[in-house]
Amino acid sequence: MAHRIFNFNAGPSTLPLDVLKIIQEELLDYRGTGMSVMEISHRSPEFDEINESAITLVRELMGLDDKYHVMFCTGGASTQFAMIPFNFAGNGQKGAYVDTGTWSTKAIKEANIMGGAHLAGSSKDNEYRHIPKAADLDVPANSPYLHITTNNTIKGTQWHYTPEYDGIPLIADMSSDILSHQLDYSKFAMVYAGTQKNLGPAGACLVVMHDDLLQKRKDGNPAMWDYRTYATKKSLYNTPPSLTIYIVKLILEWIKNQGGLAAVEKVNKAKYDKVYGMIDQYPDFFKGTVQTDSRSWMNATMRLPNEDLEKKLIADAKAAGFGGLKGHRSVGGIRISMYNAMTLEGVEKVLGFMDEFRKANS
């Protein structure tokens, strides 16, 4: 048995052991082809089955019909920051954006290059410690879309409501909380997520888009910058990141086999309760950095009483078999990332370690 640590990395992140074992089993000879998935043609029936299954499973798990296109784009979520305004804004039309820190700030920066962004709301004044309330948003009626970042991986906040504006397509960067809980995905015209947090390894960005929005894209775009290319060719216009799509398919099956989003949500809620339970019990030692009503189910961020203790905790944790607890370099502190593949056992064990650390150091 290989030595495996409890991996709390924020992305790329831990993958389910059962899925890694399937990959290992199928690696040298994928279903009698005598080749690995990395080596087969993306035009082969074997890959076609993988791609079709992935598309079908995304719709099924999200509860969406085939009015929604499922695409695998490359360039990560970051390329979507530019592709969205490139396809849907410009000519004086500005997408509306809510700035909830780091990633949404980057999305706004890219939109500004592509023709402008309207700031519909922000929690910058509060160092991004909360998600703005619906009443505080200012979304112009003629906005071509509203863009939000449902989970703020670095700041540790998450939207716990879905903003709705009649006739304005809602677009969400769900890179770090896609398929982590039950949600009415039909309220979104488009969701996208880099695969390396909740969906598999790095290499693709899942894009799910309603056909009504797709029809609004501008004509005359280069092929790889036009969503229609991905939608009509099922992401097979050029060579797709086939290994990543294969592993995403395995993750989607893993989610389905557990009982879908209801089952995943149950585990994630249990992890959330335990982590924030510790923060609430010892707020002078584990100082949560965000407002209670905006806490993320996926990335819990905290500071310790001083930076030396933070460094010591990270080093001691590593020695004890817990990796990835360091907060993002831009904010410091401690971050417990607990995506779908992180087990409740892993969370309980790291909290046990952290409690011992608190006792020994306070």
Ligand SMILES: *Cc1c(COP(=O)(O)O)cnc(C)c1O
């Ligand atoms: C990680 C992350 C990104 C960046 O994803 P890339 O695939 O590296 O471009 C964007 N948005 C959010 C919310 C993220 O967590």
